[in-house]
Amino acid sequence: MVFVDGVRTPFGRAGEKGQYWGTRADDLIVKAMIGLLERNPSLPKGRVDDVAIAATTQTGDQGLTLGRTAAILAGLPLSVPGYAIDRMCAGAMTAATAVAGGIAFGAYDVAIAGGVEHMGRHPMGFDADPNPRFLAEKLVSPDALNMGNTAERLHDRFPALTKERADRYGMRSQQKVAAAYEAGKIQPDLVPVAIRSESGWGLATRDEGMRPETTMEGLAALKTPFRPHGRVTAGNSSPLTDGATVSLLASSAAAKELGLSSKMRMVSFAFAGVAPEVMGIGPIPSTEKALKKAGLTIDDIGLFELNEAFSVQVLSLLDHFGIDDEDARVNPWGGAIAIGHPLASSGVRLMIQLAAQFAERPDVRYGLTAMCVGLGQGGSVIWENPHFDGKKK
Numbered sequence: 351m352v353f354v355d356g357v358r359t360p361f362g363r364a365g366e367k368g369q370y371w372g373t374r375a376d377d378l379i380v381k382a383m384i385g386l387l388e389r390n391p392s393l394p395k396g397r398v399d400d401v402a403i404a405a406t407t408q409t410g411d412q413g414l415t416l417g418r419t420a421a422i423l424a425g426l427p428l429s430v431p432g433y434a435i436d437r438m439c440a441g442a443m444t445a446a447t448a449v450a451g452g453i454a455f456g457a458y459d460v461a462i463a464g465g466v467e468h469m470g471r472h473p474m475g476f477d478a479d480p481n482p483r484f485l486a487e488k489l490v491s492p493d494a495l496n497m498g499n500t501a502e503r504l505h506d507r508f509p510a511l512t513k514e515r516a517d518r519y520g521m522r523s524q525q526k527v528a529a530a531y532e533a534g535k536i537q538p539d540l541v542p543v544a545i546r547s548e549s550g551w552g553l554a555t556r557d558e559g560m561r562p563e564t565t566m567e568g569l570a571a572l573k574t575p576f577r578p579h580g581r582v583t584a585g586n587s588s589p590l591t592d593g594a595t596v597s598l599l600a601s602s603a604a605a606k607e608l609g610l611s612s613k614m615r616m617v618s619f620a621f622a623g624v625a626p627e628v629m630g631i632g633p634i635p636s637t638e639k640a641l642k643k644a645g646l647t648i649d650d651i652g653l654f655e656l657n658e659a660f661s662v663q664v665l666s667l668l669d670h671f672g673i674d675d676e677d678a679r680v681n682p683w684g685g686a687i688a689i690g691h692p693l694a695s696s697g698v699r700l701m702i703q704l705a706a707q708f709a710e711r712p713d714v715r716y717g718l719t720a721m722c723v724g725l726g727q728g729g730s731v732i733w734e735n736p737h738f739d740g741k742k743k
């Protein structure tokens with residue numbers, strides 16, 4: 351089972367001032383899908399066996415079973431089916447693992463998996479109606495329903511995870527993304543999007559949320575929106591973001607037959623549940639499960655692409671596995687704190703970034719994509735590098 355290719359839209363800041371305020375969510379995923387198909391012209395469009403597209407809020411322009419609507423709008427033949435997926439932040443990751451399961455079972459040869467979230471048009475939790483039993487029967491803590499509060503809870507639980515460490519991690523993410531942009535690492539997998547604003551037509555070509563000028567002094571002065579005198583700020587959290595990602599997955603045999611590339615081989619995946627009020631630690635058990643399934647240990651992982659929902663949440667995983675905050679294997683091109691985190695699309699963004707690094711790193715055999723998920727879950731996928739040359743650095 352291979353990851354053939356993946357692309358995404360540049361990510362935009364959510365809200366009225368963001369580049370996608372005037373753009374529909376479904377148009378973002380359609381644009382990404384067209385870009386993916388154009389980059390893989392040897393794929394006969396009718397050979398796509400299914401299209402799984404995730405969104406967390408599945409109403410309005412993110413409703414109507416997105417995989418099907420996006421497939422039609424992207425010009426796939428009407429014979430190609432599609433469906434929608436939701437596992438909140440791990441939507442696109444779940445889309446990829448769901449179709450991977452179908453490929454492994456032999457039901458599919460080739461499938462498309464991705465996700466979209468227009469957090470400007472669909473604010474987090476908008477119109478959600480959690481069952482009153484959750485709180486009345488104390489099934490979850492009230493903090494569980496606000497992601498920022500769950501991050502504050504991690505600071506409470508692990509005193510070693512200080513605000514200073516979280517801020518430094520956030521600043522480093524900004525610096526690493528700026529350096530990756532400077533070196534032209536990120537741009538090749540971006541599909542430019544035509545955008546309309548009051549000043550006329552334009553073209554979105556870059557992630558809009560980056561703050562390369564970030565300093566520790568600037569971060570120290572930021573408000574803590576989730577709790578008075580808290581530790582979680584806009585500088586050590588992923589920002590509210592609009593964007594879409596999409597990937598092509600195939601059996602190794604189909605990829606060979608159709609002349610498609612194999613950028614990564616899926617080794618194992620796992621999802622796991624934790625207490626919802628500390629959802630940020632979710633990737634710890636899911637990673638342990640995925641490693642066990644693969645017969646690997648954490649030391650076998652040469653590159654980590656961890657979704658940075660919050661600094662503290664990534665740091666909790668690093669501490670658990672005894673990895674240094676500045677370890678060069680972790681998010682070498684930065685992460686969601688700078689790039690943004692359009693919820694259900696981010697899982698495939700991690701895969702796109704890992705695939706690009708695999709191509710440059712024949713000394714690395716295995717990589718991990720992992721992320722936390724609202725209501726207390728984690729998702730992890732382990733990948734093998736087809737470019738591995740047998741010589742570890």
Ligand SMILES: CC(C)(COP(=O)(O)OP(=O)(O)OC[C@H]1O[C@@H](n2cnc3c(N)ncnc32)[C@H](O)[C@@H]1OP(=O)(O)O)[C@@H](O)C(=O)NCCC(=O)NCCS
Pocket residue numbers: 439497498561564565568569572575583584585587588589590659660691722723724
């Ligand atoms: C943290 C959060 C509430 C901040 O929202 P916001 O206030 O709209 O964010 P902004 O971008 O306006 O930033 C707030 C302020 O911090 C400043 N700021 C943000 N990042 C900064 C940085 N790296 N350096 C310096 N200043 C920064 C902004 O300039 C802004 O300043 P201003 O108030 O003077 O204009 C929001 O980003 C959030 O909810 N993030 C988490 C999203 C989430 O839960 N995702 C799911 C994860 S599971």
